[in-house]
Amino acid sequence: MFAALADESRWQILVRLGHSPASASALADELPISRQAIAKHIRVLQEVGLVSAEKVGREVRYAAVGARLNTLARQLETIAGGWDRRLERIKSLAEEPRDRS
Numbered sequence: 001m002f003a004a005l006a007d008e009s010r011w012q013i014l015v016r017l018g019h020s021p022a023s024a025s026a027l028a029d030e031l032p033i034s035r036q037a038i039a040k041h042i043r044v045l046q047e048v049g050l051v052s053a054e055k056v057g058r059e060v061r062y063a064a065v066g067a068r069l070n071t072l073a074r075q076l077e078t079i080a081g082g083w084d085r086r087l088e089r090i091k092s093l094a095e096e097p098r099d100r101s
Contacts, residue, residue: 001048001072009033010041014050014064021054021063 005011012031016022024042028035042062045051049068053060 001050001068001075004044004048004050005072007041007044009037010045013038013041014045017051017062017064018069021061023059023061025059027062 005014009031012033013027016027016030022030024035024038027033027038027042031038033041042051042053046053050065050072051062052065053062055061
């Protein structure tokens, strides 16, 4: 999932789909990405479960998958918490008085 989001274009697509569902054509009109590239990026996002597809008439509309995004957010919070603890430890070590004897 993190590898899929490491690409800026996929991130832009996911942010856009987080606002409302859209077709690949609509995404191509709104974002500085070609229709072909959008199709490839959406496929990657679907593979990791971040985007779903629904056929509406002749059009396929894509949407961000909220439950999967919530899982991602919890994972990021866990990672951030770990880094906060490490940085706090580094800070306390750096601020400890040194024995200069």
